[in-house]
Amino acid sequence: MSGNTPITVAYGDGIGPEIMQATLDIMLAAGAKLDIEVIEIGEKVYLAGNATDIGAAKMATSPEDFDVIVMENLYGDILSDVAAQMTGSVGLAGSANIGDNFAMFEAIHGSAPRRAGQNLANPTGLLLGAVLMLNHIGQSEVATNVHNAWLKTMEDGVHTYDIFKEGISKEKVGTKEFAQAVIARVGQKPSILKAVNYNNIDRKDIISKKYVPTKQRKDLIGVDVFFDWTAGKADDLGAMLSKITAGGLQLKLI
Template sequence: MSIITRDASNMSQPSSAASSPSASPATRTAITVARGDGIGPEIMQAALRVLDACGADLDYEFVEIGEKVYAKGVSAGIEEATWKSLRRTGVFLKAPITTPQGGGFKSLNVTIRKTLGLYANVRPCVAYHPFVQSRFPAMDVVIVRENEEDTYAGIEHRQTNEVVQCLKLISRPGCEKIVRHAFEYARASGRKKVTCFTKDNIMKATDGLFRQVFNEIAVEYPEIENDHWIIDIGAAKLADSPEEFDVIVTLNLYGDIISDIAAQITGSVGLGGSANIGERCAMFEAIHGSAPMIAGQGVANPSGLLLAAVQMLLHVGKPAPATKLHNAWLRTLEDGVHTADIYDSQHSHEKVGTQAFAEAVIARVGQQPQKLQAVSYEAASAAGANSASAKKPATPAAKPVKLLVGVDVFLDWDQPGRNADELAKQLAAAADNTGLKLKMITNRGVKVWPGGFPETFCTDHWRCRFISAGEAGGTVSHGAILALLTKVASAGLDFIKTEHLCTFDGKLGYSLGQGE
């Protein structure tokens, strides 16, 4: 595919507020732009017109991603030439895209975020009451979501007829980067508190690591208050009293969910923009989808993409046009010039379409809101608050002493009655003379042997825990595990995966079974 490069000043219809053609080439910034699918091309046209009018001094490299690329048989939805553009400019302004339904297609958003190392997803969620109806007029929350790990690694397997699995992967360096980013963002933005959301009361190893790292890093920012909420009650509190939060940092899946909740209770998901920040690249996008049901009608609200563009301008060190754009947008909102999605008879004075809304914002460039709080980014650092990076690299921890003390063998076993006692007899015989002994069998994490209850529902997926056969326990060898697996297979048992059981400096590196 070809990449079209066009000068920003030639992108849209001329306006009196357009950027000066005499701008120094040194001030211009190349960015990669994708028009997207559905309403994407319409809202991108509007956003670029406003950027030009604010004097953003940008050069655009247009690329094609999404539906048309999928249709070519490219299952990733992105081609090599686009990757080259993204790596060259390091800045991506992206309209929503459509991922085809059904198997065989990976999420392009996740692919871009993970491939380019965009570890931090930053979503400001602000209420614009009374001009956009919200029950929480004081709401001003920023969700900082980890963007690369968790279940969004997309590592899934069908292991038996009845059971599929999804691996949840959390790393210490990944936790350190996102938590530090949240505190750096708070510091750069003048925020007062960072709150951590996890489910570490249940997922003690994965979410427990995230909270542990949060606690460790929080002490480095004594001027910023910090606290922690379990995700379920935290989400409920966010939906009920969002004004009590400032910056929230959390894992990938939780962040995806609560950022949409937070955006919606401001008044409209359509007003939400997000920044995806990495060490070398960054992507800026509206948080809503491609809305194909209204595509081509000229009624879509470009506000989410416009606010994402504000974040982009701050990231590339252009606080002046960021200030102009944001204030002009706020003034348009309070003047009651609204698209259909936020129009109401009390506070709206004119219902407009996508391009007319852009024209209204352009007409107000240089103006400030009179009732909503005006913004000023003029004192922002060269990188801006949205690119507040993990200035301190991840700290390599002292390498612990790792000992192999056992193995979990997972079986696909569907004998009539699914009697755990019968399975235990076969496994005990297979373990004989291997240096390992059967300690426990669980089904979906619940101990069913020894001492299981008939009320416990069992599937065809069994975890069988083996430990050293020595009287005092101790370590086991890889050879012993291989010998065990050979005998398990010879007994006609279908093992589908194994997990080594290790200790690290004497601490268990694995969870106990429920009821163990």
């Protein structure tokens, strides 16, 4: 046994291969013990649509009023993008999908095919999703080091194009250069931003309540019967059927 935790990686399309490689480089440089299996996923067709809701408007004007928002997948996908964009870029948020037997971690953004292969994409969303994964598999020390190294990189003004701002940012870098900047800061902590510490997380078991459907009582009230009748008039058929009384059967013409 290697002592490593097996994970499955899908590089995906668009900017996926670039940000995935950057994220893996950072985790491994920080000492993550992983056995990596790579799976191929084909091109996907995304249907883009617009949806509006008063919740989105309130989130934009008073985000401090919200804590945890529970909703169906479609609306959750929309509002998570809104929330991430409010922090500076949709490329900053990671996410976790945790079930009883499996878990999946990802960036919330799409594949951004316009940016593919240009060394432009911000790997932060996937990197912070990886921090969630490291905590989930019990490698909290590595998660702490990776997250603090990222915070230090942000604090030092080393930014990708999507969050670069004149007068605040100090260096505009690409995907690979950003990953190297984070790797160079592994073991460091931010001095202005609040450092994280996942080593003291209370790891009480989360009891998953499975949905068990209750057995519904079903009573047979009646059945519909259709006849292809060509031997006479409908009244003639009705007269013959009305004579059927077996088993308490009662026929009604509707």
